[in-house]
Amino acid sequence: MNTIPRLHFAHLPTPIEELPRLSDHLGGPRILVKRDDQTGLAFGGNKTRKLEFLVAEAQEQGARTLISGGALQSNHCRQTAAAAAKYGFDCILVLNGEMPDKPSANLLLDQLFGAEVVTIADRNERDRVLQETFDKVVADGRKPYLVPYGGSSPTGALGYVFAMEELMKQWTDFRNLDHIVFGTSSGGTHAGLVLGQRVFGFKGKVLGISIDESEEWLKGRVSKLATEASERLGERIQFESAEVLANADYCKAGYGVLTEAEREAVNLFAKYEGLLLDPVYTGRAAAGMIDLIRKGYFKKDETILFWHTGGGTALFAEKYANRI
Ligand SMILES: *Cc1c(COP(=O)(O)O)cnc(C)c1O
Secondary structure (H helix, E strand, C coil): CCCCCCCCCCCCCCCEEECHHHHHHHCCCEEEEEEHHHCCCCCCCCHHHHHHHHHHHHHHCCCCEEEEEEECCCHHHHHHHHHHHHHCCEEEEEEECCCCCCCCHHHHHHHHCCCEEEEECCHHHHHHHHHHHHHHHHHCCCCEEECCHHHCCHHHHHHHHHHHHHHHHHCCCHHHCCEEEEEECCCHHHHHHHHHHHHHCCCCEEEEEECCCCHHHHHHHHHHHHHHHHHHCCCCCCCCHHHCEEECCCCCCCCCCCCHHHHHHHHHHHHHHCCCCCCCCHHHHHHHHHHHHHCCCCCCCCEEEEEECCCHHHHHCCCCCCCC
């Protein structure tokens, strides 16, 4: 496992904290939070762990330019742009959305890190424009490395395999950790945790709350990514869709659409714990967790670890700033 190329820039291990006041308020189980919003790179977040492996792979391939894509307020793209700056790559981001007069939050930071931003109106055009961008960089003789959406390739997922190992070293009282809950979208975080669960023998459940994809798609995607990532570790482990726990009950409003549920979650975490969530990912994941607590899915005597995946910078995006 130690022969896989990896850079070390994340601030690890990230802390685990108790959320007793939130737990009291909900009359629910013990709630812990794993602070991956504090991974250190450009306001942190879950993409940092993936980028340690992805940027190492790009370096190994002799790439000079990192190319990636996402939504206008993509946390993944903000972190990719920061990593590119740190390791001396050019960076081109293909973002769907309209370039505002005054870029804010993640988009502002992309520019600060020196990334070239290409905006496209239609999300369905993203794959094509990414490919064109890639081909153009090749033609210009600056070898590109395509960082997949959300950093979710088998290589990127390795970040969360080792995150599971980190958690298990940190938290030795495993009889008492029943559920890990987090937001899942492009599946890399989820796949890494599922594979890490198997490799390091975590006994609790690993439940991804979908941000924008169907349960069926996520289960297929996560099992495939976890299987492929296991090959990187030297031994293929076949994962089946049915082994993956995903809940897509909380994403019906669509990606990045703020509803009362996310608003309540962001406000409860802020008011009871002084902890910031984001409107798109952790707000939605926490809203799912809160609803499942209220429905009795998590029992009072159980312990939940909410894996905070970052994203708080989006609170300052004009789209959300006055609406949360
Ligand atoms: C990207 C992201 C996620 C989702 O992670 P995936 O590995 O893409 O499923 C969750 N939370 C935040 C804040 C993110 O930026």
